[in-house]
């Protein structure tokens with residue numbers, strides 16, 4: 119079955135709130151994204167061209183030349199197992215270790231291409247790494263917000279490389295803390311990093327992301343991607359967004375402050391709902407681990423606030439033991455940032471109704 123995602127506001131409104139629009143906090147997207155200017159009509163009229171300056175803007179922002187634009191990091195998530203399979207870059211039935219829970223599309227796509235998935239907690243990686251062909255890490259993780267230090271990642275990368283294995287880091291939520299990124303000026307062999315324009319820049323709808331990888335892998339991906347994967351208007355907008363240094367610096371600070379406010383607010387209300395509840399997150403979302411998550415999700419929805427129910431925890435035997443304490447089916451909800459004071463008030467009123 120395809121994994122579910124947040125952001126299905128229209129569907130939720132039909133079910134929970136047919137009379138009024140809901141406040142959608144079900145994604146980890148910056149609610150005050152980069153302010154898009156009007157795209158010139160000519161850009162819609164022409165086919166996208168690869169030498170339009172987007173590459174230079176991306177190379178400067180990500181500080182590397184080894185880069186390929188994709189239609190959302192999701193496109194890279196879909197392409198990577200395909201090219202690993204097609205070019206026989208790994209032995210048959212290779213083992214792909216994935217920190218769990220995490221963005222479910224990774225596992226779905228690798229499984230579709232017949233790779234074996236091993237679910238891991240960070241603390242188990244050292245014991246398992248020798249047996250893995252690929253280690254896939256979302257840093258910082260969605261939904262836990264866990265951020266793994268560069269030293270650990272570098273150590274795992276060299277261990278994998280020794281056995282012709284690969285480290286793949288999904289840095290979709292890294293823009294606020296680029297100092298923790300594993301992107302290198304000359305990307306080392308066997309290391310692949312994914313970045314998204316949807317989260318920090320709040321441009322999820324334009325569908326753009328980037329892959330940073332050794333040249334050979336980028337060429338293979340570009341070949342499978344086809345000629346116009348990223349649309350002309352998207353290329354035009356993203357180039358400008360990546361060059362907007364002032365907005366980028368301002369928003370690192372704004373998001374840091376807003377996320378502290380969200381964490382404090384959720385701690386206040388959910389500790390009253392359930393003193394055992396735990397909260398962890400990243401700048402663009404907070405996840406609450408709590409017993410009656412489904413019930414809380416529905417009650418908030420009926421108050422007009424849509425959040426993300428983390429109802430699909432894996433039921434494999436290793437996961438159910440691994441996540442006994444932190445993550446079980448129906449035990450998590452993830453909440454994104456409100457955009458303004460009116461939305462904050464709506465969220466707080468809905469949370470108040472839970473107590």
Ligand SMILES: Cc1ncc(COP(=O)(O)O)c(C=O)c1O
Nearest residue numbers: 190191192221260290314316327
């Ligand atoms: C961790 C992570 N990686 C990648 C993606 C895909 O994002 P996009 O395709 O918009 O870049 C998501 C989407 O939610 C995500 O949570």
